Amino acid sequence: MxxxxxxxxxxxxxxxxxxxxxxxxxxxxxxxxxxxxxxxxxxxxxxxxxxxxxxxxxxxxxxxxxxxxxxxxxxxxxxxxxxxxxxxxxxxxxxxxxxxxxxxxxxxxxxxxxxxxxxxxxxxxxxxxxxxxxxxAGAIPILRPLRESLAGDTVTRVLGIVNGTTNFILDKMDTSGAGFGDALQEAQDLGYAEADPTADVEGFDAAAKAAILASLAFHSRVTASDVHREGISEVTAADVASARDMDSVVKLLAICELRPGADGGEDAVAVRVHPAMIPRSHPLASVREAYNAVFVESEAAGQLMFYGPGAGxxxxxxxxxxxxxxxxxxxxxGTRGAGESAYAARAVLSMGESRTRYHVAIDVDDRAGVLATVALAFAEHDVSIQTVRQEGRGDDAQLVVVSHEATDAQLSATVAHLRTMDIVRDVTSVMRVEGVAE
Amino acid sequence: MxxxxxxxxxxxxxxxxxxxxxxxxxxxxxxxxxxxxxxxxxxxxxxxxxxxxxxxxxxxxxxxxxxxxxxxxxxxxxxxxxxxxxxxxxxxxxxxxxxxxxxxxxxxxxxxxxxxxxxxxxxxxxxxxxxxxxxxAGAIPILRPLRESLAGDTVTRVLGIVNGTTNFILDKMDTSGAGFGDALQEAQDLGYAEADPTADVEGFDAAAKAAILASLAFHSRVTASDVHREGISEVTAADVASARDMDSVVKLLAICELRPGADGGEDAVAVRVHPAMIPRSHPLASVREAYNAVFVESEAAGQLMFYGPGAGxxxxxxxxxxxxxxxxxxxxxGTRGAGESAYAARAVLSMGESRTRYHVAIDVDDRAGVLATVALAFAEHDVSIQTVRQEGRGDDAQLVVVSHEATDAQLSATVAHLRTMDIVRDVTSVMRVEGVAE
Structure with missing residues (x-):
């Protein structure tokens, strides 16, 4: 030119x-x-x-x-x-x-x-x-790759660490064993979190970004109100420790998924923000401190990741x-770039319809048949169990169950059911699991 | 539209x-x-x-x-x-x-x-x-980010793992301790390396990509013949073990750097492909198997990384x-995108003028004054030493020296000098060091 x-x-x-x-x-x-x-x-x-x-x-x-x-x-x-x-x-x-x-x-x-x-x-x-x-995600080129580089491909999933404040807090909890409150305080002292941290900590910031990512990835209109949102203020040191036992780490993820319609029905989109366990071997697990990263899966390109400073x-x-x-x-x-691309106009699934996997840690009475009883509760809600780990601890025992994929409605109903059972003393940790092949 | x-x-x-x-x-x-x-x-x-x-x-x-x-x-x-x-x-x-x-x-x-x-x-x-x-780098969106997303910024360095074959071989050498020959054979058996692996193994493929990356990053014309090129066929199991001792890993890197001119002179560009040690904590170190990744440093954006499948x-x-x-x-x-941007027309430095850091492992006689003699050899070439590790081993000892940044000419002259010294029995490993702040 x-x-x-x-x-x-x-x-x-x-x-x-x-x-x-x-x-x-x-x-x-x-x-x-x-x-x-x-x-x-x-x-x-x-x-x-x-x-x-x-x-x-x-x-x-x-x-x-x-x-x-x-x-x-x-x-x-x-x-x-x-x-x-x-x-x-x-x-x-x-x-x-x-x-x-x-x-x-x-x-x-x-x-x-x-x-x-x-x-x-x-x-x-x-x-x-x-x-x-x-x-x-600040300086990370992610929107241009989604709307241009991947324009000839079909994006199937976006997993993003798109909020630096919460990643800093969760990283501190993982490395130091600190609770949420102490880690938040440290983030505030270092200028990574604001005096009123609500927008970051409760996932509002990440939810806005998830809506933007999903709109571009799936050529559909997705607004913040379509995004199921859970923050990290209820993530406990026990959750983080439980993740560590699974060789996993807890991250606040913005998740955008293309869900093929059943029986030839139309594709739909699931968009949500919540803390989730991901395996330490996942590329997103090594995103430390206040850095951001966006992991993209597409049909032809496979798995891509974009990493860098998410703010500043x-x-x-x-x-x-x-x-x-x-x-x-x-x-x-005298021209303009490609405008909005919303031609696919895909429906957005409710959280209950979205498919996820749960990691559930349960304190139970240590007596024969407990495992079978708990397994039956999962089966009653049509949730298939992938792994169970049982640890006897004197009087009582702990069961750690990781499910296969099911609807979030089925999974949350299962947890509600567990809480009512006599042999269950406490459900000590419930966390969704992401970044694992089904 | x-x-x-x-x-x-x-x-x-x-x-x-x-x-x-x-x-x-x-x-x-x-x-x-x-x-x-x-x-x-x-x-x-x-x-x-x-x-x-x-x-x-x-x-x-x-x-x-x-x-x-x-x-x-x-x-x-x-x-x-x-x-x-x-x-x-x-x-x-x-x-x-x-x-x-x-x-x-x-x-x-x-x-x-x-x-x-x-x-x-x-x-x-x-x-x-x-x-x-x-x-x-195959599916990884890297050229569009360089020419568009970073068009308002000043890129200062690009470090790329842009050849999957060599990354697969070096990863195998690192994880299994295999020598180059065995790792190459495995790569060939698995279809990651061709029957004639020269283009990959000797760095020709990576050098072509380095020229393209440097041209875009620095708005200058850089051709394959401008790129200093060393392959991985002479990387030994001892080099890889020596890297491991330094909590580092050996990668074949395409390196494109903007070098500010001295005393207000014009900026120049250094472009090279060679194996180098990088710390395991560097984001590129975790790029495994045949994956590719490109790490970009720019003045305003800071450090970005792009990761994904580099071929297929x-x-x-x-x-x-x-x-x-x-x-x-x-x-x-009725329009076209931005064409070639070579307005900066920066000169390309020779390898001798490029600034790097060396890791040198030397077998020496184990007697008093050896360290001082070796240190003097570095000083004679005006190369400053960052760290020395000395390990006595009965009759002889091993010195592992990591230099500060100097011109490649100074560093290679230092190594040539070391090889002539009586107290030096053997220079067992010479490897450049990248991804470390000076």
Whole structure:
């Protein structure tokens, strides 16, 4: 592409940890960006809440404004980077930017997971791009591989560690034996968790990302409300120890699966976020601290994994700038990239219909026939057992049962049944199992 | 994108293990491909050497031809997939296809590494695309992330395990203690190595991929002849054991580095393929058997890794089809993707100028002052030592020295010097060290 004389104007909305790095890179790499885009890319405005706030970057004189709405409507703004986050005013600003003819790059997972189709339709109508690589797993290129590299293949499963805070906490629990509370405290002390950790710890952040991943992987509309969500606040040191005994590790996973319809029925999609045991030999098991990774299975390519930093101003800004180069090139070429692909319009299964496997640890009376009685409870719910380990411990014994795949409804009914049985003193750990071939 | 009535005609050149899977997927996924491209994609011809050869796929009646040259010139061919491999006739066919107005997808690493710019210029002139994701690391999306996702960042280093055969052999040597010969034999028995394993074992295949990776990562032209190449046929069981003692593992790495110029001089590029020790804690160390992985370091994104099957008909076909969808979409939109990006035109350093670190194991006389004498030899070549481990063994002793970073010329001169010293009985292992922070 020959370099153009006309420069492209960029407006950045938000100048927090990501926005300030976007502003920095736009200035430091101006020469490279111009060469890669084919035209200069010029920062023309930065919208902030307060002009006098402390910032990680020096914004050139005169570019700061508190009037984001006026900024996105300006004629000299060709590209808008939205890194404010949250639903409003982000949504309104993105829609206005598109209507005024700008292309948009956003890192806003919450908005995309709640109302992505509204944004995609607005972009389609305006003939502009909306790109959002930074919305999932920070710097890790995962959305572009899903929507482009694997466009000739059939993705069957995505397993993602897409929240660094919870991975840090679970990793600490695994390596130090700490309980959830202590590990959370350490994450907060080190800046990996916020003072109010709810969005991370309860899986809301991961659920938004799961919806985005599932939409792209399965060419269907999946929103955050479609995602079954369980966080890690109830994961105990005993669960983690139980996993260790199984040569497994507990991870908070975003799971997106294509489920072939029975008897020639239509394929459906299962999307959920919950803690799960995975074998230590699984590539995701070695993802430590606050790193992210996304494991993808597809029919032709087989198993792929994408690994890297899932958050942080500078890594997220790298993803934003990569998208910015693409939408800028499209802009110069008078075209746009592939828009939303939801043609498959697959149904989303409820959690009860989703198929999973359970690991259940049970304290039982240590007497003859206990194992048979417990096995019968599984059988009554049509759940097949893969392994049972029995450990006598004086008065009582512990049974650790790992099931074969069954519907989550069957499995949770089995656990509820176990809790009512006389010989069962306590169900000490219930955890789903992932990353194991059936 | 609305679906078009006009279908796009695809010609496949070559129907071996990759070509036959491309043909299969084009037929099996026709509906999905049409939806994702926005128009039907129709197989219109398959060029083969012999019409009556045994094939993994049934090619529809009338599509097989031995006249590849006539096929690529046909008016109904919009897209050409080249999976013949080798330099000719592949190059001539690709150039002819572009001249006749087709867009091209190729998996031909040897051709791209030898003469990529000729192909890129022909594509530019024709206003068509040439895409080649499948040329490096099979199904792993690595070229698209480098040229698009990281387009707003500065890549500083790429470390790749990009040859499955050699990774399988080195993994066997590590896990079983086998020598190179036995591990190669096992690889051949299992179909991971060819009867003539030279291209894999001596690093030619990896060197071609290194040239392609370096060209994209550093926006410069790098050809196979620029790549310093050492294979694994001289890696001994002793080397592997010595690595194990260092809690490291030996891998054949494709290494592409951006080296900042000294004193404000221009940046340059170092590109090489050789066996190297990496710590077991490095993400690449856990890449087992014939899998591939590419580790990327960039200024803003930090450390990323891409992992998956690096070869095989079906995974490679997945990468080909992903590219096919992109070039087909571009075709329909009347545009083309980003062409060659070589604006930075960085110089390629010779191996002697490249900076590396050495691990050297030396059998020495066990007498006082030996360590000092050896240390002096390193100092004479201006090589700084990071660690020395000394093990007395009766009559003689072994020294294991790991250097700090120095030029390869300094390091190899040091080793040559050591070999001439009276107190040195034998230099038992020399191996470069990678994946360690300096």
């Amino acid at each position: 020959k370099e153009s004389d006309k420069s492209l104007g960029v407006a950045v909305l938000g100048c927090g940890s990501v926005g300030s790095q976007v502003v920095r890179l736009l200035q430091e790499q101006a020469g490279d960006l111009a060469a890669r885009v084919g035209a200069p890319v010029e920062l023309v405005g930065v919208a902030v809440r307060r002009l006098d706030a402390a910032r990680e970057v020096e914004v050139p004189e005169g570019l700061l404004t508190t009037d984001a709405a006026a900024l996105v409507a300006r004629d000299d703004v060709d590209l808008v980077v939205e890194v404010i986050g949250g639903i409003e005013p982000a949504r309104g600003l993105i829609l206005s930017a598109l209507e005024h003819g700008a292309s948009v790059v956003t890192a806003n997972k919450a908005l995309l997971a709640e109302d992505g189709p509204t944004l995609f339709e607005a972009a389609e109508k305006a003939g502009r791009d909306i790109y959002y690589e930074a919305a999932v 101003g500078s890594p997220t800004a790298s993803a934003v700038l990569g998208d910015l180069v693409t939408v800028a090139r499209n802009r110069l070429a | 609305k679906e078009s009535d006009k279908s796009l005609g695809v010609a496949v050149l070559g129907c071996g293990s990759v070509g036959s899977q491309v043909v299969r997927l084009l037929q099996e996924q026709a509906g999905d491909l049409a939806a994702r491209v926005g128009a039907p994609v129709e197989l219109v011809g398959v060029a083969v050497r012999r019409l009556d050869a045994a094939r993994e796929v049934e090619v529809p009646e009338g599509l097989l031809t031995t006249d590849a040259a006539a096929l690529v010139a046909r008016d109904d061919v919009d897209l050409v997939v080249e999976v013949i491999g080798g330099i000719e006739p592949a190059r001539g066919l690709i150039l002819s296809a572009l001249e006749h107005g087709a867009s091209v997808v190729t998996a031909n690493k040897a051709l791209l590494a030898e003469d990529g710019p000729t192909l890129f210029e022909a594509a530019e002139k024709a206003g068509r695309d040439i895409y080649y994701e499948a040329a490096v 008909g079906s995974p490679t076909a997945s990468a080909v089809l992903g590219d096919l969808v992109t070039v087909a979409r571009n075709r329909l939109a």
